[in-house]
Every structure is written in C-alpha cells, then in structure tokens.
Amino acid sequence: xxxxxxxxxxxxxxxxxxxxxxxxxxxxxxxxxxxxxxxxxxxxxxxxxxxxxxxxxxxxxxxxxxxxxxxxxxxxxxxxxxxxxxxxxxxxxxxxxxxxxxxxxxxxxxxxxxxxxxxxxxxxxxxxxxxxxxxxxxxxxxxxxxxxxxxxxxxxxxxxxxxxxxxxxxxxxxxxxxxxxxxxxxxxxxxxxxxxxxxxxxxxxxxxxxxxxxxxxxxxxxxxxxxxxxxxxxxxxxxxxxxxxxxxxxxxxxxxxxxxxxxxxxxxxxxxxxxxxxxxxxxxxxxxxx
Numbered sequence: 001x002x003x004x005x006x007x008x009x010x011x012x013x014x015x016x017x018x019x020x021x022x023x024x025x026x027x028x029x030x031x032x033x034x035x036x037x038x039x040x041x042x043x044x045x046x047x048x049x050x051x052x053x054x055x056x057x058x059x060x061x062x063x064x065x066x067x068x069x070x071x072x073x074x075x076x077x078x079x080x081x082x083x084x085x086x087x088x089x090x091x092x093x094x095x096x097x098x099x100x101x102x103x104x105x106x107x108x109x110x111x112x113x114x115x116x117x118x119x120x121x122x123x124x125x126x127x128x129x130x131x132x133x134x135x136x137x138x139x140x141x142x143x144x145x146x147x148x149x150x151x152x153x154x155x156x157x158x159x160x161x162x163x164x165x166x167x168x169x170x171x172x173x174x175x176x177x178x179x180x181x182x183x184x185x186x187x188x189x190x191x192x193x194x195x196x197x198x199x200x201x202x203x204x205x206x207x208x209x210x211x212x213x214x215x216x217x218x219x220x221x222x223x224x225x226x227x228x229x230x231x232x233x234x235x236x237x238x239x240x241x242x243x244x245x246x247x248x249x250x251x252x253x254x255x256x257x258x259x260x261x262x263x264x265x266x267x268x269x270x271x272x273x274x275x276x277x278x279x280x281x282x283x284x285x286x287x288x289x290x
Contacts, residue, residue: 001179004177004178004179005179007177007178008178008179008193011193011196011197011200012193012196014200016200016201017126018125018126018127018129018130019126019130021126021130021201022126022129022130022133023090024201025130025133025134025201025202026088026089026090026094026133027090027094028137028198028201028202029089029133029136029137030089030090030094030097030100032137032140032166033052033097033100034097035162035166036052036144036159036162037049037052037099039158039161039162039165040052040152040158040162043152043158044151044152049099050099050102050103051151052100053099053100053101053102053103053104054103055143055144055147055148056100056103056104056140056143057103057104058143058147059136059139059140059142059143060081060082060085060101060104061081062139063085063132063135063136063139064081064084064085067084067124067132071123071124073123074120074123075120078105079105080116080120081104081105082101082104082105082106082107083107083108083113083116083117083120084117084120084121085101085104086098086101086107086108086117087108087117087118087120087121088121088129088132088133089101089133091107091108091117092108092114092117092118095107131203131227134201134202134203134227135227135228135231137202137228138226138227138228138229138231138234138238138242139228139231141159141228141238141241141242142228142231142232142233142234142238144159145159145237145238145241146233156237156241159241160240160241160244161244163241163242163243163244163245163248164244164245164247164248164251165248166245166248167244167245167246167247167248167249167250167251167252168248168249168251168252169248170194170198170245170248170249171191171194171248171249171250171251171252171253172252174194174197175190175194175252178193178194178197180193180194184253185214186212186214186217187217187253187254187255188212188213188214188217188218188219188253188255188275189212189214189219190253191219191249191250191252191253191255191275192210192212192219192221192275194249194253195221195246195249195250196208196221198245198249199223202226202227203226203227204223204225204226204227205221205222205223205224205225205226205271206223206224207223207224208221208222208223208224209221209222209223210222212275216277217254217255217276217277218274218275218276218277219255219274219275220260220272220273220274220275221272221273221275222261222270222271222272222273223270223271224269224270224271225262225263225269225270225271226271229262229263229264234264235264236262236264236265238264239259239262239264239265239271240259243257243259243273246273250275251278254277254278255275255276255277255278256275256276256277256278257273257274257275258273258274258275258276259271259272259273260272260273260274
C-alpha cells in the first residue's frame with residue numbers, strides 16, 4: 001500500500017518531524033511501562049505497577065534536576081516536577097498511564113494543573129522534549145537494575161526476558177505496519193529496517209552503517225551507540241539486557257542477534273551487532289537467546 005511505502009521511506013530517510021518523534025517516544029515510554037508492569041505481575045502480584053512507580057521516582061528526580069540545569073527558569077517545587085514529567089509523557093491524551101506518576105505525586109488534577117503542565121512543557125522545544133524522553137528509556141533501566149533486585153530475585157534475567165518478548169511483539173507489529181513480506185528475500189535487511197525504526201525514535205546509533213548478505217541470510221549494523229552509555233551507573237550488562245529486545249526482533253526474522261562490540265565493554269566510539277541465521281529454532285531456546 002502507498003501509506004506503507006511512504007512510512008518506510010520516511011523512516012529510512014529519517015524525516016520524521018521533531019514533534020512527531022516526541023509523540024512516538026512518549027508513546028514508546030508509556031507502552032514500555034505498561035509492558036514491564038504487566039510482565040512483573042506474575043512475580044510481584046498486584047503491587048507491580050505501584051512498585052514500578054516508586055522505583056521510577058529516582059529517575060524522574062534526576063531528570064528534572066538535569067532539565068533545571070539547562071533551563072534555570074523551571075520551578076523548583078515537587079509539583080512542577082510531576083506535572084512536567086506527566087506532560088512530557090503526554091498524559092492529557094493518555095490518562096490510563098497516570099499510574100506511572102502516582103509515587104511522584106500524581107499527574108495533573110483539574111483544569112488548572114493541566115494548563116500548568118502544558119505551560120511547563122512549552123518551555124522546551126519539540127526537539128528538546130524528544131531528546132529528554134529518549135533518555136528516560138536507559139535511565140529507567142539503570143534504576144530498575146539497581147533497585148529491583150531488592151524486591152525480586154533474578155531481576156536482571158527477568159528484565160532480559162521482558163525485553164526479548166517485547167522485541168518479538170514489536171517486530172510482529174512493525175512487519176504489519178510496514179507491509180513486510182512474511183518471508184522476506186533478505187531477512188537481515190528486513191530485520192535491520194525494523195530495528196532502525198525503534199533506534200531512530202530513541203536516538204540509538206544516529207550515525208550508523210550496515211550491510212547484509214541475502215544469500216547467507218547474515219548482516220551487521222554498526223553505529224555510535226545510544227544516549228545512555230555514558231550515564232552514571234550504565235555498564236555492559238545494561239547493553240546485554242536491552243540487546244534482548246533487538247534479539248527478539250531478529251528472532252521474528254529467523255535470525256540471532258549478537259553484540260560483537262559495545263563501547264562500555266570494548267571502548268572505542270561505535271557498537272556493532274552481528275545477525276546470523278538461527279540453526280535450530282525452538283521458540284525461546286538458548287540458541288535463539290544467545
């Protein structure tokens with residue numbers, strides 16, 4: 001369809017306007033919270049969302065402090081912090097996600113607070129809003145890997161499983177939205193195309209190169225990493241956890257995703273991943289997850 005071809009072209013050329021990028025990143029963060037809250041429920045029961053909200057407070061506090069350094073005119077009160085963060089997540093159009101901010105003081109209540117949230121968000125340009133929200137993805141993972149183990153054994157492994165499942169679901173969704181064939185002639189190229197849609201929205205590998213071999217069903221993608229690898233607390237383990245999302249995407253195309261080089265572990269200025277065929281596919285087997 002024409003719309004699918006246009007969507008693929010816009011993403012390939014990275015022509016999405018800043019405001020739309022912000023909207024997509026905000027929707028991505030809301031979806032990510034919903035997925036993590038749901039997937040943690042079998043382990044934590046009905047308290048999973050409340051705990052996730054509480055653990056997020058430290059991340060929101062740190063991000064608001066960083067924003068105030070760049071924008072000294074932002075108010076210093078706790079309510080302003082909650083309202084700005086809720087505004088960045090576009091809570092007025094997604095009120096079902098209000099639980100994310102409960103531990104921070106809750107989202108906007110009433111017309112006056114909604115107006116204040118919008119006014120606070122307007123102090124940032126659309127580009128700044130997008131860049132800020134993209135940082136939250138990695139900052140949240142840092143907080144979860146540091147604080148969740150006190151409440152849940154094997155927290156990091158479970159987060160990796162959640163990322164893998166989310167990657168499979170995302171690939172299935174994007175294959176439909178982009179109109180990709182069920183069995184693409186170059187599966188590595190199709191997988192990289194889907195990977196790049198999520199990387200583009202969250203500022204991963206903004207400068208990148210890639211290549212594929214259709215006959216061998218292999219490929220590679222190399223770029224200048226993500227907005228998080230130099231954040232306090234980030235390490236190679238976090239690359240591995242988030243790498244499971246990409247692994248899930250590639251698994252949907254019959255491929256294995258391997259982190260061949262990461263800046264936190266190997267130094268340098270780029271990260272590189274290798275895509276190779278899955279020899280024996282048995283669902284979420286060790287072969288698929290390695």
